[in-house]
Amino acid sequence: MAKVFSYFKIALPRTKKAISYLQQRGINYQAHEVGYNSGGLHQESKNHHLVSSMVKYGLLKPNVAHGHSVWAKDCVIFPLRNQEHKVVSLYGRSISNDSDQRHFYLSGRTGLYPCYPDGAVTRLILTESVIDAASLLQQAEIFGEYGVLALYGTNGLTQEHQQAILACSGLQEIIFMLDGDAAGRAATVKHAGTLAGLLPQVKMTGVALPDGEDVNSVLQSHDDSQVLADLIAGRQPVTFYSSVEKENPAPETLTPSMPQATDTRLNTSNPELLTYDGDQLHITVLGGIKLTGLDRLRVTLKVEHRHKPLLPVRHNLDLYNHSHSEQLISKLSEAFDISLQVVTGLIAGLTGALEGYRALRLERLQPQPAAKPELTAAERQAAINYLQQPELLRRTSEDIGRSGIVGETVNRLIAYLVYSSRKQATPLHIMFLGSSGSGKTYLQEKVSELIPTDDKIEITQITENAFYYFRQEELKHKLLLIEDLDGAESSLYPLRELQSKRRISKTVTLKDSKGHLKTITVTVEGPVSVSGCTTREKLYEDNANRCLLLYVDGSKEKDGHIMEYQTRLSAGLVDQSQQQVVKQLFRHVQQVLQPVRVVNPYAAYIRLPEQIFKPRRTMTLLLSFIETVTFYHQYQREVKRDSSGSAYIETTPEDIRAAFGLLKEVLFSKGDELAKATRNFLEQLKAWLSSSGQESFTPQQIRKAFRLPPRTLQRYIRELYQYGYLRQVSGYKHRKGFEYAVADGSEYDQLTGIIEEQLQHVLSQIGSTTPTTPVLRQ
Structure with a gap:
């Protein structure tokens, strides 16, 4: 073993x-005796005696083929040592499989990790796993004060553990x-009761780890390893129970749904x-079994006698076919001189075992719903405290900025x-609008990072029928994030139905089993x-009508702020760890928000201006x-509760005031017959004419001043001319194009006013009004 x-x-x-696996687990491999089994030692070694010894001690198992x-x-491999501190066995922890089989012990497991405790130790910490023990051993403040010993799971307090603990003559706790x-x-x-019976003079204490956490996960989630010492100090x-009946509860009864x-x-x-x-025969199922087609169990068998040097029998059959099974039983009985009754029982046992194995495999292949991470009591309370503090919207806006979003304060x-x-x-x-490269996708992505992963679905491209294939x-109650509506153009109809009716359905024709x-x-x-x-x-006007439209700021001032942030980020002057802390807090806030009915007693007093389109x-x-x-x-x-309970x-007047303040620009846009991009061009054009002292302009002048692509400029001028916001003051002359003037320079100010x-x-x-009282819901 050594x-x-x-x-x-x-x-x-x-x-x-x-090394990467150990680093992710917070384990410093240089501080421990630890190795790695790649599986190739027996192939790389030219020492045949080593290979035969590895087979003898269970490190290798010869395959039949x-x-x-x-x-x-x-x-990763940890050594288990005996009382003489010699390596007598090994423990393996898979670095690639975290669900089915993670822990590996050799048969006839002996030895302890990290070793037998010193007989003079006064305080001994017992952990549930080897990784947990290694996490403690690398903390100097813990290793110097306590002995550490790893159990082998919750049921892993073995006789060897007990004997080693009993040998510690100075043990006090x-x-x-x-x-x-x-x-x-x-x-x-359970184990405290067991050891208290052996060592009645020794104090039994327990460390309360956070719900769902172990020693190693606590180490990973905290930058300061002092947290482990603090937990131990508390x-x-x-x-523990003194009753044997309580220490050994009745085994759980399997229900039909459990494999x-x-x-x-x-x-x-x-x-x-x-x-x-x-008992007498060894059967190998070559090629395993198929998991599909539960009405048959087709196998290829190789049957050998365990004690007699007879030639093996090979046979391919369906174990659910009675005549096939009868032929196999007769053939085996004759070839190995064993009674038909014994062979029949053996084949029946094999069939039942393969059925159980197939059922287990099928159960494991079923998609398991991912467990939604639960908040700890401290995380939950911190999120609730955040929501209870005054000036919630102002603090939320500022903290969103601290998460790494530059500008776009309102949006x-x-x-x-x-x-x-x-x-x-x-x-x-919501729909984000803006020219290409203006940062609309970036804004959507950054704000969505504040939402828990399980509550959102990000879509780059989706086909028309794809929505109907969701469960x-x-x-x-999910957030659907569509990176570009061009990628979902074929699915806009079911998307609109989800927005309006909050459900979609489709009738299809299928063939039944007949x-x-x-x-x-x-x-x-x-x-x-x-x-x-x-x-x-x-x-996408039909979809836009169902959304709040947010126009991304594409100004030069915004460009300057973004470039400044980019240079600070590149120079390492941005505290990205603090950004992650803020994002995590917002995700926790989202988890503590609960669905609740909202009643607006002031709704009857809210009126939209007549200028709003599609009111x-x-x-x-x-x-x-x-x-x-x-x-x-x-x-x-x-x-509160209404008359139905x-x-x-x-809603309070402060809520309405805040909503009006945030949606003011959205309402301005809803009252404007022009698209926002066209409106921005027109207002920029008015400012340019005013600053230059001109009353008219040619497209050529504007293209040079605003540095716009010709086709974009033509679209803006054509739309403004058609809607009557521009008037033509002269014809086409000197190859400079038509000359235009703004028809009314104050119309937008009047509208917004x-x-x-x-x-x-x-x-x-x-x-100045008293809120209405809600009545029984219909």
Whole structure:
């Protein structure tokens, strides 16, 4: 064992993936005796005696066909030592498999990690795993004060552990530092009772790790390793059961939905070469079994006598076919001189074992829903505290900026609130508009990083029917992020239906098992919150009508701020770790926000200016946004109940004032018949004419002054001329193009003034009225 481990120890520093794995786990491999098993030692070594010894001690297992199966391949290896401090066994931890098989011990496991404790140790820490023990051993403040000993899992307090602990004559305290889950806490109580019976004079204490955490995960999640020492310092006495019945609860009863364990005689370590050991016969299933076609069990068998040097029998058959099985049983009985009754029982046992193995494989292939990460009590309280503090919207806007988003102060806050509305019954939708390269996709991406990963689906391109292939509730209360609406152009109709009706359905024709045609309806439930980016507002007008439209700032001032940030980032002057902390806080905030009904008692006083185009949808968007502002303040609002007992929170005048302030530019855009890009060009044109003292212009002058592409300039002028915002003052002359003048220089100021006046009137009315009382919901 010592020789093999020396080879593994040499291999570790040469293996990048093993070093990377240990670094990710926070383990300093240079501070420990640890190696790596690549699985190639027996192939690289020319020492045949070493290979035969590896087979003898279980490090290699000869395959029936050729070669060897390797124990603990692709594992980091830790040595297990006896009382003389000699390596007598090994432990392997897989670096590539974190779900099915992670821990590897040799058969007849002996030895302890890191070694037998010193007999003079006074305080001994017991951990649940070797990795946890290694995490403690590299902390000088812990290693110098305590002894450390690894158990082999929650049921891994062996007789060898107990004997080693009993040999510590100076022992005063045993400290259990097992995982912070139900199994770890139960094992702490159980093993404390066991050791207290052996060492009644020794104090039994336990370290309370955070829920769902172990020693190593705590080390990984904290920059300061002092956290482990602090946790140990806060240990408490263990209260353990004195009743044997409580220490040994009745085993859990398997329900029909739980897969049964396979026959222990069936070895499934190699799925392509299954083996089954009977009393007299050894059966190899060549090529394994197929998982499809549950109405048959076709196998190719190689059957050998375990004790007689007889030729093996090879046979291909379907074990579910009675005549096939009868032929095999008769053939084996005759070839090996064994009674038909014994062979029949053996084949029946093989069939049952293969059925159980196939059922387990199929169960594991089923997609398992990913466990949604739960917040710790401290994380949850910190998020709630954030939502309870005054001036929530101002702090949220500032902290969004601290997450790494430059400028776009209003747009980023609106987007974050819209994304938060996904949890409500009627979520909002958003569309980012701007020229190519203006940063609209970047803004969407950065704000979406504040939303938990499980709550959003990012789409680059999607086909028309793809939405119907989601599971029925897979999209429910999700945020759909579409990088460019051009990539989803074929799916805009189902997307609109999801936005409006909050569900989509499609009737398709299928054939049943008898070949008869039948129709079924596929339904996908919403609601969803949709966010998309485009440069072409008019092309996607039907979808844009259902969205809040946010126009990205493409000014030179914004360009300067972004370039300044880019240079600071490149120079290492931006604290990216602090940005990650802020993003994580926002994700936690999103997790503590709960769906709640919002009642706006001031809704009857809200009126839109007559200048707003498509007022019905605009009013719906405005009211929904006000509700979203209230929803975000839910931890600052009293929960009330209507006459039916349904809980709700109420909108305040401050919520309406904040919503009006944020959506002012959106409402201006809704009241303008021009697209925002065209409007921006017109206002820029007015400013240029005023500053240059001119009343008219030619396209050639403007193209040079604004540095616009000719086709873009032509589109702007054509649209403004058609809508009557420009008038032609002279014909085409001197090859300089037509000459134009602005028809009315104050029309936009008048429009925005009217809308602003109406909003202020609504706010003054609301401030002087008494809110209405909600009635029973219909």
